[in-house]
Amino acid sequence: MDKEGLALKLLKLTEKTGYDIVQHNGQRRFGPPRDWTGPPPPKGCEIFIGRLPREVYEDELVPLFSKVGKIYEMRLMMDFSGSNRGYAFVTYTTQAEAAAAIRQLNGYEIRPGINIGVVMSVDNCRLFIGNIPPTRSKEEIYEELKSRVPGVVNVILYKNRFDRNTNRRFAFAEFSSHRAAAMARRALVPGNVKLWGQEVTVDWAEPEPHVDEDLMRNVKVLYARNFEIRTTPEAIKKIFESAINNKIERVKKIYDYAFIHFYDRKHAELAMAKLQNIEIDGSVIEICWAKPVDRELYKIQKLSRGNAKFNKSFDLNQTLLLYKQHLAKMEFDKGSKDEGIGSAYASESTCGSPLDTKxxxxxxxxxxxxxxxxxxxxxxxxxxxxxxxxxxxxxxxxxxxxxxxxxxxxxxxxxxxxxxxxxxxxxxxxxxxxxxxxxxxxxxxxxxxxxxxxxxxxxxxxxxxxxxxxxxxxxxxxxxxxxxxxxxxxxxxxxxxxxxx
The missing domain is CATH 3.30.160 (Double Stranded RNA Binding Domain)
Structure with a gap:
């Protein structure tokens, strides 16, 4: 298609839909709607489209993906020649529409013999920051980052397991959006910026697995961290049972964090409300819901970084197929060995016994x-x-x-x-x-x-x-x-x- 013909088609598309199309930084953005009010759609509304033919553009993609639901925004990656780069992102207004697009359009034959791949996008808003001075507090790291880059909303800092007065020399910074995180990653390039007089390492944090909200409402396991090494599972169980005045199923403690299993969801909610930020053995405990996880899907996500990226060692067809299978089944392992996931780095010490030579x-x-x-x-x-x-x-x-x-x-x-x-x-x-x-x-x-x-x-x-x-x-x-x-x-x-x- 010649450039004039494409420009005419895109102009007609904007007139018909009322959306603007703007090209910037190697991508062409369609949307958001001019009449949109309020915050952007929440996390879990964006999908990734792969294996696109280079001559496919918004005039063909927008009508196709609009059949599933209302598009908030489409981002088509472009190269200098004017062709697309083979992949795009579509954000729907709801998570249900995004899930429906994956079910209906993954494997869609967009050209004879060419099937596109559609999977959930890993909308990563978290950065890993390493080589932090061990004496810095969460508040100091937050203020330092806030003075350097915009969009910082939270800092997650882990204390040293064996010396609670120091940190583990790394932290996670959460941003208001993936774009804000990407801009911060560029601004904090090692060698150009020093924090507290020394170079830090900045990279994408491992994306946390996306779990459906309906499934999270049925979770009965809490993830608690910052325990002292000497704090025993029995002591934790006693404190939590005393708070809810009921028995709990079991406690599994690993170094300085633990998974607390309840018989009833209401008991878990009560325990979180009563014991959040409680001091146990001199350490302030943080509590959140443990995320049930499909281990195979999580393994695939852990092999990627940033926003819906795939590892070269995986064939793209195989990766998309695995995503399709697991997202379609939506089955999460409830076995006794899998406690869930409380944090991207919570399972740092769970790789097995050192004497296991497998x-x-x-x-x-x-x-x-x-x-x-x-x-x-x-x-x-x-x-x-x-x-x-x-x-x-x-x-x-x-x-x-x-x-x-x-x-x-x-x-x-x-x-x-x-x-x-x-x-x-x-x-x-x-x-x-x-x-x-x-x-x-x-x-x-x-x-x-x-x-x-x-x-x-x-x-x-x-x-x-x-x-x-x-x-x-x-x-x-x-x-x-x-x-x-x-x-x-x-x-x-x-x-x-x-x-x-």
Whole structure:
């Protein structure tokens, strides 16, 4: 279609519908309605359309998707040649209309032999911010972000499990819209902006799974966080039963958070109202509803970042098919092993026992940032992946301690002209396998940063954490004895395809 013919068709479309069409930042927006009043449609009203032929435009798409319900806005991604980029987003006025569009138009044959894919869009409004000073409070982080970027509505900060006076050096910032989050992500590019005098890492947070509101009304499980490590499930159960003056089904506590199962929804509502922000063992507890989740669908969503993005390792046809199957069934696992999801990073420590050597244990997309960053750096420069060596000890009281030794074999360009080994370096004693893994990765990242600052000084560099055992032999201190040894290959994190926002 020539440009003049397309322009004429789009003009007729605007006259017929009363919607404006504006092209900006690589996308063409149709809508919103001129007579629209009030806030935009809520989250869950936007769908993603994939596999569009390059010559399909709004004059064909709007009538097709308007058959299902009223369109609030359509965003068609465009390239410099004037063709579309193969995908678009449509926002309906209600969540029911969006769900109906997925059911009716996913797989629609828009051209002979060409079927489009229609799935729910992951309308991500949350950013992950790493490398935050450990002494900063939630209020300080909120005020700092608010002074830098617009649209910040909330900050979620997790305290250190073992030192409640410090944070875990990362936070989540929630924004009023996906666009506001995208603009903030661009403004806070590492290297251009420093917060509190140091560089921070800013990226899309893992999108939380969308759960139908009708299903959430039937949830009888609460997610509570910020518990002290020493607080027992029995103590939590006693406090919650005392608040509602009734028995509760069970409590499952994992490190500093817990899932509380009730027999009756009204009991859960009463407990949340009475115990929100209560102090237990000196720590203020935050409570929200646990989200039931389809594990397979959640796994697919966790492989993506931002707004309806798909991983290259997944075939798009397969991904869309899985979305179709699970959204059509709308079945959520109610088994005893699945407590639900309280937060995007709530399940950080639930990857299984460290002694479980099955490969699935290590395919954990909730890993903190340091191991991911190290793997990505090795992939980028074609270095061999890091080697981690773990040892578990028991102290005289029977408590488990973990030590990790890590090395980078054959590190070459751009640090060295001839490949060299870096390491091994050994961490301090850690409370868990996961903590040892993260601290080992942080140690190597610190060493690489020092090398990058002055490549000429290639002398041995001390790691971030002073080793408590010898890096070469991992000798056991006098007050502990060795129980097991293992070498763990960490899986490579897949590359993510990220279409522009």
């Amino acid at each position: 490969p699935r244990q290590f395919i954990n997309y909730d890993y903190p940032l340091a191991p991911r960053k190290l793997e990505a750096m090795c992939n980028r420069y074609s270095w061999l992946p890091p080697k981690y060596y773990f040892k578990k000890f028991l102290d005289i009281n029977g408590a488990e301690w973990w030590v990790c030794s890590v090395e980078l074999p054959l590190v070459g360009y751009p640090l060295f002209s001839a490949p060299k080994n870096i390491g091994p370096f050994t961490t301090r004693h850690c409370f868990s396998y996961q903590q040892a893994h993260v601290e080992a990765a942080e140690t190597i990242l610190h060493v690489l940063k020092c090398l990058n600052m002055d490549i000429l000084q290639q002398a041995a560099i001390q790691p971030v954490y002073t080793p408590l055992v010898s890096p070469n032999c991992l000798s056991v201190p006098c007050n502990v004895y060795q129980t097991s040894t293992m070498q763990v290959p960490i899986q490579t994190i897949p590359t993510i395809w990220q279409p522009p926002a």
